[in-house]
Amino acid sequence: MNGQTNTTVRVRGLAKSFGDNHVLRNIDLTVSQGEVVVIMGPSGSGKTTFIRSLNFLELPDRGSVSVCGIEVSDAGAKPGRAERGRITEIRKKTAMVFQSFNLFGHMTALDNVVEGLVSVRGVKRALANVRGRELLAQVGLLEKAGEYPGRLSGGQKQRVAIARALAMDPEVILFDEPTSALDPELRGEVLKVMRDLAGKGMTMLVVTHETRFAQEVADRIVFMEGGHIVEDTTPAHFFGPQASERSVQFLGRIC
Template identity: 65%
Template sequence: MTTTSTNDQTPPVQVRGLSKRFGQLQVLAGVDLAVQRGEVVVLMGPSGSGKTTLIRCLNFLELADAGSIGVCGVQVRRGGKPLSRAEQHLVRQIRLRTAMVFQSFNLFPHMTALENVTIGPLTVQRVAPAQARDQGLALLAKVGLADKANAYPGTLSGGQKQRVAIARALALQPELILFDEPTSALDPELRDDVLAVMRDLAAEGMTMLVVTHETRFAREVADRVVFMEGGTIVVDAPPEQFFGDGASERCRQFLGRLN
């Protein structure tokens, strides 16, 4: 069963009973999660807890085995079967309304920074080349890379590549951005530039679901911190509670290993 909704009050993310198994390994075990419009929600947890699989299921890079997935007003109910033609159409709608920033950047190496940013509007939205170029240059300036428009990814630092990836994500004017450990592949001195861009997006009201172990970002920017373990959500709390004296012993143990 699939439905669409144009109600602005519908949460950009609303999943119920989401389950996913890889062979004998249960990666997601009945996850329920909602993200409200304009919220920044940080997903934390040990390796293998299901964080990345969860966000990949939201844009159907992974197919959940069961559960209801609602993203930006489009709802798909999973039953373990391959996607029907009608469901494939709805997945395309979800991908038009969302963007994802990956740990490994995923830039096209044979394209300049500007070409990487404009390829989506040009090929998906059929934007006129001059308009796409102007928008792309503005987005590169927004992430502090106005002088790198004609640079190829191989000449950029890791932090610069990730900022180009964020500009590319913004090019399609998404309602929701999914971040999968966007700073984990970066040297410490390069992380701050990427996190600064993400802070600015949060301040502008962008809805963001972020897998990260950046505790300072979670403390200062997140509206909620969701802690996952064993394919389930163990804690869903505002940062002052998650990092405060009332935090659970398991969360304190996890955070202690990050410091």
């Protein structure tokens, strides 16, 4: 573990249903500053819905989410004015990296990175571009600043997406299967950037099946099934000889 004790993310009693499908069932989770928490589980276990609920891309039916001390409780499908304000504040503290990149195809890599700084934060374009170039250099893509997404590989697109997330100076980054759309040879370049972020103390929640990344980088493994957290443990336990029968079965299917 990283030794940090400050709570950055706290979830209590989180529940979400789509019709009769109970996707999340009273989830509790606490994440400390600087922790890397990898979320694993079979398809349909609620992983993506859970991580999207942390910045309210999905609105949970019940429960509370607190990020950096900003809490929203029982907002439901139609949060009130006060809740909407707190949701906005939580979104300022978090960034999301999606499986499908979600870049603007008509914008260059640099413009994708700085768009939030300009349109949301009101930073002047010239200053935003300086920061954008710094971030593209950080993810190893400065030479691609003027390229459009259509001319980038999948791994390069995802690294641009990570640079875009970093541009907003988040305190927490949420990753939803960031390498699952990539060919195996391209995954390494994205995982390297994520390892670097972890090494710098970024608080990260990562939905992934990348077992080597989980073993080497994660502080904790959260295993979900049926809308529940059924294990919250260390990588050494989850991947080791004391692993539960269910986790061994799961790992046997994905490895």
